[in-house]
Amino acid sequence: KNQVEQSPQSLIILEGKNCTLQCNYTVSPFSNLRWYKQDTGRGPVSLTIMTFSENTKSNGRYTATLDADTKQSSLHITASQLSDSASYICVVRPSSGYALNFGKGTSLLVTP
Amino acid sequence: DTAVSQTPKYLVTQMGNDKSIKCEQNLGHDTMYWYKQDSKKFLKIMFSYNNKELIINETVPNRFSPKSPDKAHLNLHINSLELGDSAVYFCASSQGRGIEQFFGPGTRLTVL
Numbered sequence: 001k002n003q004v005e006q007s008p009q010s011l012i013i014l015e016g017k018n019c020t021l022q023c024n025y026t027v028s029p030f031s032n033l034r035w036y037k038q039d040t041g042r043g044p045v046s047l048t049i050m051t052f053s054e055n056t057k058s059n060g061r062y063t064a065t066l067d068a069d070t071k072q073s074s075l076h077i078t079a080s081q082l083s084d085s086a087s088y089i090c091v092v093r094p095s096s097g098y099a100l101n102f103g104k105g106t107s108l109l110v111t112p
Numbered sequence: 113d114t115a116v117s118q119t120p121k122y123l124v125t126q127m128g129n130d131k132s133i134k135c136e137q138n139l140g141h142d143t144m145y146w147y148k149q150d151s152k153k154f155l156k157i158m159f160s161y162n163n164k165e166l167i168i169n170e171t172v173p174n175r176f177s178p179k180s181p182d183k184a185h186l187n188l189h190i191n192s193l194e195l196g197d198s199a200v201y202f203c204a205s206s207q208g209r210g211i212e213q214f215f216g217p218g219t220r221l222t223v224l
Binding site for chain 2: 031034038041042043044045046049087089093097098099100102104105107
């Protein structure tokens with residue numbers, strides 16, 4: 001069973017609207033949680049990285065939140081743009097070892 | 113001045129052939145990774161090298177053999193290619209267990 005679950009699997013929104021993507025994880029203990037954006041045909045690019053002690057981290061129109069008690073994270077996108085269309089991947093790093101735990105991603109499509 | 117580069121970007125080949133994918137990073141990192149992303153967009157770790165030493169070797173057929181000639185390079189050789197090997201392969205690097213991994217652009221392998 002995957003230790004990082006994301007929802008929804010896919011999402012379509014109108015340009016200019018806000019949206020929130022969810023990530024639930026069971027990895028414990030963990031060192032940090034990251035959100036990556038992967039454009040079609042490209043490698044993933046880091047958006048935000050939060051350690052277990054952080055609750056929120058912003059990067060422009062992207063704001064990630066983390067609740068380590070409930071093991072949930074969310075990525076909120078404000079005033080979406082067409083270029084936000086991509087796959088968003090939640091990744092959790094355990095406290096030990098080199099391997100990361102990847103979610104299956106949420107595919108976001110922003111339409112005009 | 114690409115940070116993590118992979119060649120080739122596309123690779124189409126027949127079943128049973130042997131092929132290699134090359135990866136180079138100019139970030140001065142000491143740890144490199146190979147990931148496989150299947151048709152469902154799920155990223156799975158295959159291998160990781162730290163200072164040219166193998167540190168992660170997930171359940172991967174021994175037809176896959178990574179080679180790290182130096183810290184800046186991690187190549188992936190695949191023998192006797194099978195249809196199920198068709199996927200996008202990503203190389204990544206980090207400094208130690210590092211906060212962040214930087215991904216290459218990916219190599220789309222199609223086995224016919």
